Amino acid sequence: xxxxxxxxxxxxxxxxxxxxxxxxxxxxxxxxxxxxxxxxxxxxxxxxxxxxxxxxxxxxxxxxxxxxxxxxxxxxxxxxxxxxxxxxxxxxxxxxxxxxxxxxxxxxxxxxxxxxxxxxxxxxxxxxxxxxxxxxxxxxxxxxxxxxxxxxxxxxxxxxxxxxxxxxxxxxxxxxxxxxxxxxxxxxxxxxxxxxxxxxxxxxxxxxxxxxxxxx
Ligand code: SAH
Numbered sequence: 001x002x003x004x005x006x007x008x009x010x011x012x013x014x015x016x017x018x019x020x021x022x023x024x025x026x027x028x029x030x031x032x033x034x035x036x037x038x039x040x041x042x043x044x045x046x047x048x049x050x051x052x053x054x055x056x057x058x059x060x061x062x063x064x065x066x067x068x069x070x071x072x073x074x075x076x077x078x079x080x081x082x083x084x085x086x087x088x089x090x091x092x093x094x095x096x097x098x099x100x101x102x103x104x105x106x107x108x109x110x111x112x113x114x115x116x117x118x119x120x121x122x123x124x125x126x127x128x129x130x131x132x133x134x135x136x137x138x139x140x141x142x143x144x145x146x147x148x149x150x151x152x153x154x155x156x157x158x159x160x161x162x163x164x165x166x167x168x169x170x171x172x173x174x175x176x177x178x179x180x181x182x183x184x185x186x187x188x189x190x191x192x193x194x195x196x197x198x199x200x201x202x203x204x205x206x207x208x209x210x211x212x213x214x215x216x
Contacts, residue, residue: 004036007048011064014050020065023072029098030068035061038091038121057111059206061089062153066203070174071095073186073198074149079103081144083166085137086153086208090118090130096151097122097130105130106144108137110210138210140166147171155182155205164194172197176205 008031015021021030036047038061043053052060071092076082078101087093087109097105107130109115115134122130133141138160140150145166152159152175159175167173167189176182182205186198 004034004048011048011050015065015068018065021068021072025099026068026071026095029071029095030064032098033091033094033125035064035091037124038089038094038118055089056113056117059088059111059114061091062205067092067095070151070153070184071099073174073184074151074172076100076149080148082106082149082151083137083141083144083147083163084108084151084153085140085163087118087132088114088153090121090132092151092153093118093130093132094122094125094127097127100129103129103148106133106141106147107131108133108135108141110134110136136210138162138208142166149173150175152176152208153205154208155179155203156208159185159187160210164189167194176203180204 036044039047039053050064052063055061076099080100080103082096082105084093084107087107093107112134115132119132140162146168147166148171150163150173155176157179171189173187175185177185182203183199183201184203188195188197
C-alpha cells in the first residue's frame with residue numbers, strides 16, 4: 001500500500017513536470033481513483049507507470065498523462081451529464097464520475113468483456129453515477145442527449161456527426177482524430193455552430209470502430 005502511494009506520488013510529479021497535470025481538481029481525481037484496480041492482476045505492479053497497459057481484446061488502459069490532459073481540456077463542472085465513447089477498463093470513466101459529483105456519466109463500450117470488466121471495476125469502488133452501455137458508440141446515445149461534455153477515447157478518422165448533434169449549447173467535445181497518429185481535438189458548440197478550441201498532434205490511440213466511424 002505504502003509502495004503504491006510512493007509510486008502514485010512519483011507519477012503525479014512526472015505528469016506535473018511534463019505539463020500534463022496542472023489542475024488541482026484533476027490531481028485529486030487521479031489520486032482518488034486507484035489505477036491498479038483497473039488493470040489485470042498480472043499488471044498491478046506497473047499500474048503507476050506513465051504508459052498504456054494491455055487490458056483485453058487488444059485494447060489498453062490509457063496512459064495517465066493523456067487521461068490527465070483530456071480531462072483538463074474538458075473542464076468538467078459538478079452536476080454535468082457526460083457521454084464517453086470507449087469505456088475500456090473504466091479508469092477514465094471513474095475519474096469523470098468523481099469530477100461531476102452528483103452529475104452522470106454514460107459510457108459506451110463495444111466489447112462485452114470490457115463493458116463487464118469496467119462495470120466490475122466501478123462497482124468495486126462503489127461508483128454509482130455511471131451507466132455503462134454495451135454497443136457501438138459511433139451514433140452517440142440519443143436517449144440521453146444533449147450532453148454537456150462528450151469524450152471519445154479511441155482514435156477516429158472523423159468525428160461522427162451524430163456526436164456533434166448531441167452536444168448542448170456551450171458544450172465541449174474532445175476526441176483523438178487521425179488514422180495512424182492522432183491529434184487531440186477540442187470542439188465547442190457555440191451559437192449552434194461547432195468551433196475548434198484546441199488541436200494538438202502527436203498522440204497514438206487504439207482505433208475507433210463502428211458504423212458511423214467508417215464513413216470517409
Ligand atoms: N480510457 C480507457 C481506454 C479506452 S481504449 C481506459 O483508460 O481504460 C478505447 C476503447 O474504445 C476500447 O475499449 C474500444 O473497445 C472502444 N471502442 C472503440 N470503438 C468503439 C465504438 N465505436 N463504440 C464503443 N466503444 C468503442
